[in-house]
Amino acid sequence: MKPILKDQTEFPTIENLAKHLSVENLNLYQQLLEELHKHSFKEDWNYYKDGNNWLSKILFKKKNLGWLSIWKTGVKVTVYFGERVWPQLVANDLFHQLEANEASIHKTGKLTAVLLPLKNEESLRTAIKLINFKKNIK
Template identity: 75%
Template sequence: MKPILKDKEEFPTIENLANHLSQKNLALYQQLLEEIHACSFKEDWNYYNDGKTWLSKILFKKKNLGWISIWETGVKVTVYFGERVWPQLVANELFNKLEANDASIQKSGKLNAVLIPIQDETSLHVAIELVNLKKNIK
């Protein structure tokens, strides 16, 4: 599985994403944006030279709450948690929902990345819950 938005000149508009995503995944992506905007979050697409791919930050004001990436298999949301707040996530009932929705956890130094593939409405809502938890966690 690889990220697919590799062309620096091809900004990830809905029209461009329609060339890369199935109808179902494009609809889920559009629904994800609607949910993000309903929470007063915004997406901010940038091309990153280190990974040679487009990624979108999920922002609340200036706080980065997570990332949206586009893969061969669809859309993923990734949220990072530091070691200090990680126990709060593990203790939260949301943690069981993450496991039930094929989320994966990758530890990188002092950060834990939670990756959620957006496969249906349930996983989409779990991703939004996770982003909200990140916003509210102190």
């Protein structure tokens, strides 16, 4: 399954996202944005021609901390970790929360992607912790 925002002319506004998301998933998305903004993070939507899809970077200043994507099943947050940092995440209590929230892990070359579907308040809190973890690693 792939993200579903395929129309390059349809910027992902709340109104446009409402056409694709259930009321519950739209509410989770809006809560996620509120939490991101509280932490001084920004979302930056762009249309990527390589995947023919809208994706949003999650930025802190100019640092890309992760990605937002919209799927038939709802909103997903994806955060990438390099080989040096991955053991720190696995050793952290946060890793068990990721597993409990049905995060999927995909290794691609030297990077490992953690895809976390937003299903409820708990997965939302876990997503914010994951983004903060990425922001704070050295």
